[in-house]
Amino acid sequence: MANDWRSFEPLLIPDIPNLQKIDVYEENGGYGALRKILNDTEKWSRENVTNEVKQANIRGRGGAGFNAGLKWSFMPKPDGGPRYLACNGDESEPGTFKDRKIFEYNPHLFIEGALIAAYAMTVDTIYVYIRGEYIDWVHMLQKAVDDAYEKGYLGKDILGKGVDIDMHLTYGAGAYICGEETSMLESLEGKRGYPRVKPPFPAQKGLWGRPTTINNIETLANVPLVINNGAEWYGNIGAEGHPGPVLYGISGHVENPGVYELPSGVPVMDLINEVAGGIRGGKNLKALIPGGSSTPVLRADQLEGVTMNADSLRDAGSMMGTAGMVVMDEDTDMVDVLWRIAHFYHHESCGQCTPCRDGTGWLEKILLKIKNGEGEVKDLDLLLDLTTQMEGRTICALADAAAWPVRHTINRFRDEFEARCKKSVHAVA
């Protein structure tokens, strides 16, 4: 239960020294879930593994919260041709810095989860795509992959059970958009990261036109927990409808920023005040972005009783996203913050769709004008109008991700934006 969070023992990044080493991982039960499956493939048929994971309801930790097992079940029946699992370690949404913890502290848990996913979907090639800036973490994961090959967990005839699965690491070169799953596929194919139109979904037509499933790193790290302990056990961790451990990344104006593993559904105020030590310098809380820069900002007075799970955050008027919580104190200038977010999305738009390419440009430009005290109140309405023109009209969700913060920050801090505009009108007059 989420209210037990104070006694929760971490499962994804437990406090075990040197767990990144394969021997230590094995001594602590590591690769047990994979063994369990491969030792009894009748009980643990591909279908049963998928069903168990589906029942556990691991909600995608890449931000969209899609049931992982359900996604696996979309893979068409094998036809003898190649099928892929592409693991998303692009982690570029501002406020998000959690997947790197897994590469650093528990890479084998992720590898084991990816192997189980590959088994369940009859995939024999796994690609892991990591953002290029994380080159040190690529090397950490590569070491773990090399060790797993050496011990027979990867490669041909895994554990002598006749299953072949390879894992290849590759990395990007600086482009937020490559975290969008179809952009990532393009980048993996060695191209510019232009997102593809969906449908067809990657399960139908993914890497090199073949069936492909994309999962986030943290999502896959949850899989061995489900196999080891069962879907029911997993479902009892944290919030109903959005269960399991979550890596909360807390940044901004708190005393102790960092990544904290706790059950889903922890009260937002507990995370800020207890887990992260409260607002820096004893100041007051002003606002929270709960799940990465694209998730709508919430004012402090909107946070009472809100817990970190999809339902509660939706009711509060925001989203869970990546659980990258950005905390802002009373002195924060919301106009500056929103302009910086708009700058980010403009910079990262791939430029394929007019509403996104031009829209993100206009958002940034108008916000800069307001930030510089040259805006008028009618510019705020123009901004809101732009957000509706951008939303739902593009190939990928980057345009939505750019539009939401603008709409909600203006609506929730309208006074502050108007004050910035009005002041300039007076100054000019």
Next chain:
Amino acid sequence: MAELSFTQEELDEIEKIKAKFPTVKAATLQVLWVAQRKYGHVEPEVQQLVAETLDLPAAHVHGVASFYTQYYKEEMGKFVLDVCTCLSCQLCGGYEILHHLEDELGIKAGETTDDGMFSIQEVECLGACGYAPMLQVTNGVYVNNLTEEKADELIKNL
């Protein structure tokens, strides 16, 4: 620039990269990385070398090189300071760090010092938001929890 080429060792590395994928094209990003690590940038003649090595159209390699921000399209300073000013870093003083470095080195973001030692760039979130403000040195080491003093020390010791 003299005739560019990869050493045998680098060609072996490129073969290993190619073996990971069913198409040669898929190796483009990684081979651009091999080239940038060797030459320090991927100016057009370096892109040409990559295209020839992989037997891919130069236009394809150029398209890829120009899409991704970590590839240096021109020669940079020996140390490139990528200062994050994105959301969490902005909140924690990322712009102050950027401006401090600009003052200390006498250049603006996007420029290189006359002695060719330092370039400064303003970059988007590097996935270290809990350790803000921070910067990355030449696509490598992360320097976290920056203060002006820590930034001064960094440029002195590099």
